[in-house]
Amino acid sequence: MYTSEAEIYLGDCREVLKTFPENSIDLIVTSPPYADSRKKTYGGIHPNKYVEWFLPISEELLRVLKPTGTFILNIKEKVVNGERHTYVIELILEMRKQGWLWTEEFIWHKKNSYPGKWPNRFRDAWERLLQFNKQKKFKMYQERVMVPIGDWSKTRLQRLSETDLRRDNSRVGSGFGKRVANWLNREYVYPTNVLHMATQCTNKNHSAAFPDALPEWFIKLFTDPGDSVLDPFMGSGTTVLVARRMGRKGIGIEIKEEYYRMVENALNLKQPTLFENKELYGTNNY
């Protein structure tokens, strides 16, 4: 058993991060303020200034992350003047110049997206979960996030024809063909890079509704118990609280005292016990 800890800092992450030792964090999961939102907190970064504002932060994050660590950045571009703004894709290009590898882009499908109607677009029901790494080799425990077989297997896998079974790998290049028998009797399959999760609205007092399941999924996937999980834009503290509950060391930075106090309070209220940890994260559920 590992001790569950949490460390939270009140201040601007641009300053606080500088006090952290290099190569000390295993996973960063964060959802920075989006352009032009949370105006009172971060001074309302204009979309045109967003990249410039974020780069010094990602530079520090690159420094504090372990070589085998992972950085998950939750972000989505605003509509400006009838167009999707380009600050997110520009940021990807600039972060690569800093040395980040853009390993993958997960999609967070928000099942309960915001309502609304406009003459020229539909409701926005997805956000980017950009995965960055320092090296091509990083820690990843895929089997921990396997999902029970769903409709997909019932329809396709169980009705495979002879030709499907004989089909060689080259057709799809996925290793499907020859090893298909391995899949048939499995209860669990690996997930895809599309995550279906609803936003969580209640008991958070924070505009950015990050569901617990989101950091939980990445913490399971990319860290071991005892590892360090950082959220430089802590907000209501979802990432930090989930990390501690899972027996990791949650580290959070928040600039707004109101949120900081809220998380401080939540951490004291819900002191995890060894019993609780064992119950929640025993066998088969890291």
Added chain:
Amino acid sequence: MYTSEAEIYLGDCREVLKTFPENSIDLIVTSPPYADSRKKTYGGIHPNKYVEWFLPISEELLRVLKPTGTFILNIKEKVVNGERHTYVIELILEMRKQGWLWTEEFIWHKKNSYPGKWPNRFRDAWERLLQFNKQKKFKMYQERVMVPIGDWSKTRLQRLSETDLRRDNSRVGSGFGKRVANWLNREYVYPTNVLHMATQCTNKNHSAAFPDALPEWFIKLFTDPGDSVLDPFMGSGTTVLVARRMGRKGIGIEIKEEYYRMVENALNLKQPTLFENKELYGTNNY
């Protein structure tokens, strides 16, 4: 009733497009060859050369598209050296310099992506459907793609609560006004920008598995019967065939004779009759 037509061209779209009049196409839906694939056809465009290769084509597409028209580009970046390559996001930036507006990015969630396993990534279950326009105002018929309302409405709307009837316009700033009573007799709602569609792999003899439902959805949404729908990388002809079936004029360009002949054959085999058109695209189904 409109006559259903189709025009297909054998040749390199870089050349064929130049013979088209400007401002003549209502909708472009295409899935260009991905980087490094279909080597023999377009010479196997290297990811690093992809943008350079595509820009002259998008330039021509901009010319032939009507001001009120829409361009849907289905594309996804390859993994190169353990990283997602940046040619797609670079292409977006460059196309904006040409004058394109990057109006929206739809997500095509491929529900039945094949299983497979790699040491450091999961199965790729989504692709980008980039929407580009020439103007902020373009043709769009949202009501034609409405979907059945969720089950929640059945119970919810039977008896409206006090607040449902009362909450008209709520607080300024963070609040959101609504009027559930408006939905009393509503059976259909507007969709989101996430499209859930299974891939179509069989009976196409073509590597890009584009389901009929995909062009169908955009053709319904962005065109009227009789309008022109172009696919400069026709392949197995999905877009062209669907367009003709829906009473639009399908226009396709294909460089590879094998595919060209295949589509030519398919067009002759399935000559649509007025009866067939009426059956499939009569009331409530444009």
Added chain:
DNA sequence: GTTCCGCATGAATCGATAG
């Protein structure tokens, strides 16, 4: 303990009007 059911709420965008 389980299921059912009521209900508040969430990273929004456009167009018109006003300064």
Added chain:
DNA sequence: ACTATCGATTCATGCGGAA
């Protein structure tokens, strides 16, 4: 012409209390 404010529009989910 360019920016700021305001009204209008719109779903689906997880929670908590009740049965």
